[in-house]
Amino acid sequence: xxxxxxxxxxxxxxxxxxxxxxxxxxxxxxxxxxxxxxxxxxxxxxxxxxxxxxxxxxxxxxxxxxxxxxxxxxxxxxxxxxxxxxxxxxxxxxxxxxxxxxxxxxxxxxxxxxxxxxxxxxxxxxxxxxxxxxxxxxxxxxxxx
Numbered sequence: 001x002x003x004x005x006x007x008x009x010x011x012x013x014x015x016x017x018x019x020x021x022x023x024x025x026x027x028x029x030x031x032x033x034x035x036x037x038x039x040x041x042x043x044x045x046x047x048x049x050x051x052x053x054x055x056x057x058x059x060x061x062x063x064x065x066x067x068x069x070x071x072x073x074x075x076x077x078x079x080x081x082x083x084x085x086x087x088x089x090x091x092x093x094x095x096x097x098x099x100x101x102x103x104x105x106x107x108x109x110x111x112x113x114x115x116x117x118x119x120x121x122x123x124x125x126x127x128x129x130x131x132x133x134x135x136x137x138x139x140x141x142x143x144x145x
Contacts, residue, residue, distance in 0.1 A: 005070045006133040012072035013126040016049050019075055020119045023047055024112055031107040034095040042105040044081035049073050081106055 023045045030042040051071035083106045091100030 003133050003137050007130060009070050009072055010126040010129040010133070012074065014123060014130075016047075016073040016075060017119045017123040017126065019078075020047055021116065021123070023078065024116050024119065027107050027112050028109070031105055031109065031112075033105060034093070034102060041085045041103045042107070043085075044083070044105060044107050045078055046081055047078050048076045050076045 027044050033042040036042055050073075052074050053071050085103040085106050087101045088104055089100055090096055090102045093102045096102045
């Protein structure tokens with residue numbers, strides 16, 4: 001694995017965590033949204049990541065075939081959380097049903113904050129890996145002097 005592989009892997013991790021942070025932000029921003037264009041309350045969004053080998057040149061495909069190709073992180077899909085909405089008794093709410101219950105989004109603030117901290121730490125780890133690869137390349141250049 002060369003320096004560019006390390007940079008590419010870490011940059012794909014940065015992109016993946018940025019997408020994750022965007023979804024967490026959307027979940028937090030819509031924690032009280034009871035009406036969406038699709039109808040009903042907002043549905044919490046989640047993302048599934050996958051490590052995929054880079055493919056492009058013949059060399060990269062050959063390395064991938066023999067298990068020597070480094071993988072990059074890609075988002076496979078973004079999906080709605082299957083958990084049902086939360087029902088809350090609030091007869092004065094404009095979206096309350098005939099019994100006085102309002103269907104609220106299935107967003108748990110604590111869960112979102114834990115996910116945000118995890119995404120931030122993952123982002124920071126990828127930044128650290130990029131800095132380390134850059135420093136190693138600079139040290140290699142100094143050795144060559």
